[in-house]
Amino acid sequence: NQNITYPEKVQKQLQNFADQNPEVKPENDPENKNDRPSY
Numbered sequence: 890n891q892n893i894t895y896p897e898k899v900q901k902q903l904q905n906f907a908d909q910n911p912e913v914k915p916e917n918d919p920e921n922k923n924d925r926p927s928y
Contacts, residue, residue, distance in 0.1 A: 893901075
């Protein structure tokens with residue numbers, strides 16, 4: 890679908906990944922900031 894911009898595609902992929910891996914949170918999630926090292 891050419892109507893979807895690249896950032897939207899990436900955002901959708903990230904959202905799908907997060908949905909499939911609920912234990913994985915974005916690095917900027919404030920409640921997760923100190924739980925794991927930054928890679």
